[in-house]
Amino acid sequence: MTTRGDGEPSESPAIPNGSGAAAALAAGIGAFTLAVLAVAGDKSAWMNRCLNFYSPTGPLSGATTIAILVWILIWGVLEWRWRGRNVAAGYVNATAFLLLGLSLLMTFPPVADLF
Amino acid sequence: MEMTSRGLWTLIHGMGFGALYLLACSGALVELYWFIRARQPLESAPSRERFLKVYLIVMVVLAWSAVLTGAYVVYPWYRAVPPAGSVDLSMFPQRLLMANPTTASWHSLGMEWKEHVAWLAPISITMVAFVFIRYGRDLSRHRQLRIAVLCFALVSFVAAGVAGLFGALIDKQAPVRGGSIIQLSAGGEK
Numbered sequence: 070m071t072t073r074g075d076g077e078p079s080e081s082p083a084i085p086n087g088s089g090a091a092a093a094l095a096a097g098i099g100a101f102t103l104a105v106l107a108v109a110g111d112k113s114a115w116m117n118r119c120l121n122f123y124s125p126t127g128p129l130s131g132a133t134t135i136a137i138l139v140w141i142l143i144w145g146v147l148e149w150r151w152r153g154r155n156v157a158a159g160y161v162n163a164t165a166f167l168l169l170g171l172s173l174l175m176t177f178p179p180v181a182d183l184f
Numbered sequence: 185m186e187m188t189s190r191g192l193w194t195l196i197h198g199m200g201f202g203a204l205y206l207l208a209c210s211g212a213l214v215e216l217y218w219f220i221r222a223r224q225p226l227e228s229a230p231s232r233e234r235f236l237k238v239y240l241i242v243m244v245v246l247a248w249s250a251v252l253t254g255a256y257v258v259y260p261w262y263r264a265v266p267p268a269g270s271v272d273l274s275m276f277p278q279r280l281l282m283a284n285p286t287t288a289s290w291h292s293l294g295m296e297w298k299e300h301v302a303w304l305a306p307i308s309i310t311m312v313a314f315v316f317i318r319y320g321r322d323l324s325r326h327r328q329l330r331i332a333v334l335c336f337a338l339v340s341f342v343a344a345g346v347a348g349l350f351g352a353l354i355d356k357q358a359p360v361r362g363g364s365i366i367q368l369s370a371g372g373e374k
Contacts, residue, residue: 084322089315089329096311096336100304107300125260129299133255140307158328165332169304169339176300178293 087151090161095147097165097172099140104175106132108184189363190261194355197258201250202348205305208243209341215239216312216337220323220330233320240313247306247344254302254351261360262295277358290357294350302347308340 109116110128120131174180187195215236266276273280281291312333316323323330 083325084319086326086329088318089326089332092311092314092318093329093332093336096307099307103300103303103307111296123256125263126255127263129255129259132300133251133303136303137307158326158332162328162332162335166335169308169336172304173301173339173343176297176304178296181296 085151085153085155086158087154087156088148090156090158091144091147091151093165094161095140095144097168098143099136100172101168101175102139103132103136104172106135108175108181111181112184185368186365187368188361188365190258190360191363192366193253193257193363194360197250197253198348198351198355201246201253202344202351205243205246205250206341206344206348208239208246209309209337209344212236212239212243212312213334213337213341216316216334220334222324237313237317237320240309240316244306244310244313247309247340250344250347251302251306254347255299258360259299261362275362277354277360280358281354287357290350290354294354298347298350298354301343304343305340305347308336308343312337312340 106116106120110120110132111117117128120128120135122134123130219232219236261277263278264276266273266279270276273283278291278295281287281295315329315333319326319329323333
């Protein structure tokens with residue numbers, strides 16, 4: 070087996086990268102959904118009430134439940150579509166990292182307060 | 185020597201799941217880094233991949249256990265609303281913190297951040313575990329997936345670190361109290 074300059078094996082991968090890319094993008098979308106719902110619940114009294122799935126935990130229960138459902142659903146769909154394919158993993162990664170970075174920022178209260 | 189049931193649950197959530205997860209995270213980051221950096225990561229140590237897979241599964245369980253016990257067991261006690269006219273707020277940590285301008289930020293910044301950012305840890309580490317289990321040694325052929333695995337593991341560590349740090353600091357300012365008393369030892373006077 071030979072390798073390219075960046076240390077990558079030159080043979081085509083035995084497992085297509087679609088499955089891994091799907092997991093990364095879905096996780097980014099799930100995290101971003103959580104951050105958006107957290108901000109929305111904080112800014113809107115109506116959203117706050119809607120997200121109150123379990124009163125003792127308050128709107129956190131709805132925000133996390135919805136985010137997890139969105140994450141799992143999108144992961145399932147992407148896995149189904151990309152499982153046997155090679156996708157542009159660089160772009161997928163960039164999108165996933167952007168969403169994850171935004172999630173980290175948006176959960177930080179001083180940043181969330183800007184919205 | 186005794187402790188309350190709420191204190192025990194806080195301990196299970198914070199030290200049992202959270203701190204153990206943070207410890208495991210630092211180990212996983214080093215292991216993943218060396219595994220991913222190696223050109224032929226498994227030829228010299230075939231059992232290492234299996235070990236790391238089990239290790240990551242345990243981390244996933246720890247991370248989800250930490251956020252679920254935090255959100256559904258400890259957090260309700262933290263945010264409990266006192267009866268109208270209550271003067272003693274020691275049983276109501278959120279209200280106790282917010283009642284004093286010098287401690288209000290522990291809730292408005294610390295807890296508000298912690299309660300949301302903590303969830304990025306299990307989401308990220310689940311992704312890492314899935315990709316590692318699915319690809320194993322084949323990861324050496326996917327540079328972008330290797331980058332994703334390391335970055336998500338790092339974010340998981342940071343998110344858990346923020347949550348753990350604020351959890352410990354907030355509990356020091358306004359601990360969750362109450363519940364039944366658990367007798368740990370009869371003790372006695374010296």
